[in-house]
Amino acid sequence: DQQVKQNSPSLSVQEGRISILNCDYTNSMFDYFLWYKKYPAEGPTFLISISSIKDKNEDGRFTVFLNKSAKHLSLHIVPSQPGDSAVYFCAATKRGDDKIIFGKGTRLHILP
Amino acid sequence: KAGVTQTPRYLIKTRGQQVTLSCSPISGHRSVSWYQQTPGQGLQFLFEYFSETQRNKGNFPGRFSGRQFSNSRSEMNVSTLELGDSALYLCASSLDYYNEQFFGPGTRLTVL
Numbered sequence: 001d002q003q004v005k006q007n008s009p010s011l012s013v014q015e016g017r018i019s020i021l022n023c024d025y026t027n028s029m030f031d032y033f034l035w036y037k038k039y040p041a042e043g044p045t046f047l048i049s050i051s052s053i054k055d056k057n058e059d060g061r062f063t064v065f066l067n068k069s070a071k072h073l074s075l076h077i078v079p080s081q082p083g084d085s086a087v088y089f090c091a092a093t094k095r096g097d098d099k100i101i102f103g104k105g106t107r108l109h110i111l112p
Numbered sequence: 113k114a115g116v117t118q119t120p121r122y123l124i125k126t127r128g129q130q131v132t133l134s135c136s137p138i139s140g141h142r143s144v145s146w147y148q149q150t151p152g153q154g155l156q157f158l159f160e161y162f163s164e165t166q167r168n169k170g171n172f173p174g175r176f177s178g179r180q181f182s183n184s185r186s187e188m189n190v191s192t193l194e195l196g197d198s199a200l201y202l203c204a205s206s207l208d209y210y211n212e213q214f215f216g217p218g219t220r221l222t223v224l
Binding site: 045 | 116145147154155156157202203204212213214215216217218
């Protein structure tokens with residue numbers, strides 16, 4: 001049973017446009033969500049997070065939106081840059097549960 | 113501050129053998145988590161250690177085990193290797209499990 005789903009294995013976006021990566025979760029007990037970015041041959045790096053008490057968190061070009069009623073979150077990258085080409089993992093956890101559940105990842109290609 | 117280091121970076125083993133992977137966390141970090149990354153399953157949680165105690169365990173068979181030393185360094189052992197164990201094994205450290213996790217570059221294990 002996959003509790004965190006990233007239904008798009010890959011996404012291609014023109015440089016300068018907006019990239020939108022989506023993530024759905026099934027466990028309504030999750031209250032903290034994270035996005036990680038991974039380049040080949042490197043470990044994932046933390047990008048941005050959001051607590052369930054918020055519906056938006058912004059950090060520079062990156063914004064995460066949380067829709068609790070739909071159990072959906074999205075990561076917006078604007079404007080997209082070539083260095084954004086990577087695999088993006090969505091993750092979720094319930095504080096106190098001590099386990100972070102990751103999605104399978106979405107590979108983002110930024111086209112010149 | 114030095115990041116998370118993992119050794120070795122690459123390993124080739126044959127079925128039935130065993131393997132030990134090592135992870136050195138960021139200085140001061142007491143939580144170490146291990147993940148298995150495969151193309152089909154994304155990042156899957158193996159186990160987490162904190163102050164030499166295993167606090168959490170994912171849904172992996174008993175062939176996967178680990179330990180943590182007093183200096184927070186951690187090892188992961190896989191016995192009786194199977195072809196399906198071929199994966200990238202990632203280690204992540206944090207001050208505590210709820211904090212941002214910092215990932216190492218991973219160990220690429222190939223089982224022939």
